[in-house]
Amino acid sequence: MYDTRSRSIALSIVVPIFNEEESLPVLGARLRPVLDGCGEPYEVLAVDDGSTDKTPDLLEDMRTAWPQLRIVTLRRNSGHQAALTAGLHRARGAYAVSIDADLQDPPEVIPDMLALARADGLDIVYGVRTDRSTDTGFKRRTAAAYYWLMRRLAGSFVPAQAGDFRLLSRPVVETLKTLPDQRQIYRLLIPSLGFPAGQITYQRAERAAGTTKYPLHKMVLLALDSITSFSAAPLRLATAIGAVSILVCLAFLVWTLTVYATGSTPPGWTSLIITFLFFGAVQLFCLGMLGEYVARIYTAVQARPTYFVARDTDEELQ
Known part of the structure; x- marks a missing residue:
């Protein structure tokens, strides 16, 4: 079971981070006011996935002025999904929200996710992108092809255009912690668990700063892992x-x-x-x-x- 101290934390925000020195100041400036405005006790788990730039130093500076910021440092770069696993397994809140540091997914909808989960008794709330006009045409087409293929191979339970921006209840997090420690594809694994789920829609924004950490070869590997992990x-x-x-x-x-x-x-x-x-x-x-x-x-x-x-x-x- 999770630490008894978690009873005082309503919300854990898990942020996988790799070489995001340019995005971190913007992330703090947008995320903290949203969480402070919720009126709920919270923690922010910044999972440093082996960054080699100034990210570790910037996180330390942010932590001095932001007591709710918690830094989890991995020994080496282990990948986005592994960093997400590390954060979820150590989150202590009644609800956990995963979000990327590039701010393409807006932190301003986190209170809406929490309100929907509580109002409808949901264990999962997906952030669904209804407008990806800020992405390149190639990225939009490949993303559409990925979700089309996954819904046919893995099952129709996979929500279309839902990435790793989601809210999970404590029962879902505890269930994920019982699974074998392997490479998890959460955008397929979590829907397959069958917990009550809802959606919050939003418009996908451009990166706040820096360059993408998911180039073409990583997208191809993600698609290959997704197919071989959830379909024969x-x-x-x-x-x-x-x-x-x-x-x-x-x-x-x-x-x-x-x-x-x-x-x-x-x-x-x-x-x-x-x-x-x-x-x-x-x-x-x-x-x-x-x-x-x-x-x-x-x-x-x-x-x-x-x-x-x-x-x-x-x-x-x-």
Whole structure:
């Protein structure tokens, strides 16, 4: 169970941070007035995910003037989802809200999330983006494709356009803490738990400052992790491709025998090479899909923690 001191905290804000020296001053200037205005006891967990710029120093400066700010420092860069896990597992509030430091998700709607959860008895309130006009056309199209694919592979319970900006009740947080310490994709995992949920809509803003920490290759890895963590569809796809390949092979065999019987056998170098390349590519594709799942089984068997906490300023006060 969580610390008995958490009974006095109504709201925990979890902020994964990696090299956000330019965004931190704006984050503090917007987030603190919102939380102070709620009239609720709160804490802000700034999870420093191995930052290499001035982020650690800025967090220390902010903490001197903001007693509710709590710094959790990871020993190395472990990734956004791991930093989010570290924050949620250490949050002590009756409700926990996760939000990114870039302020593309507005902290001003946090009081609305809390009010909706209490009024309707909800355990989860998602922040849903209804307007992404500030994103590039490529980002909008890839995001739409991601959610379309996830809703068909993982299930219709996945809310469209809902990222990692959400409110969770204490029962949800405690449930997440009981799950194995593996790479979690929370935007898929949390909806799958089946807790009562609602939505708050908002317009997605531009980054407050700095550059994105989620470039194209990380978005591709997120999509791959999402698919292989919540669906066996790729394995079934590999099986289907194998079945189609057998049919193609049989058709090619019939064609070859027919040509041979008519006595007009071509030299066959081109067709032979194409056939070898085709079936070699199919085999490599199927092996690659199988390898992705085997790698996840290997990681799960190792049972290594996804992050290591070097420091928690809350523990220094005990």
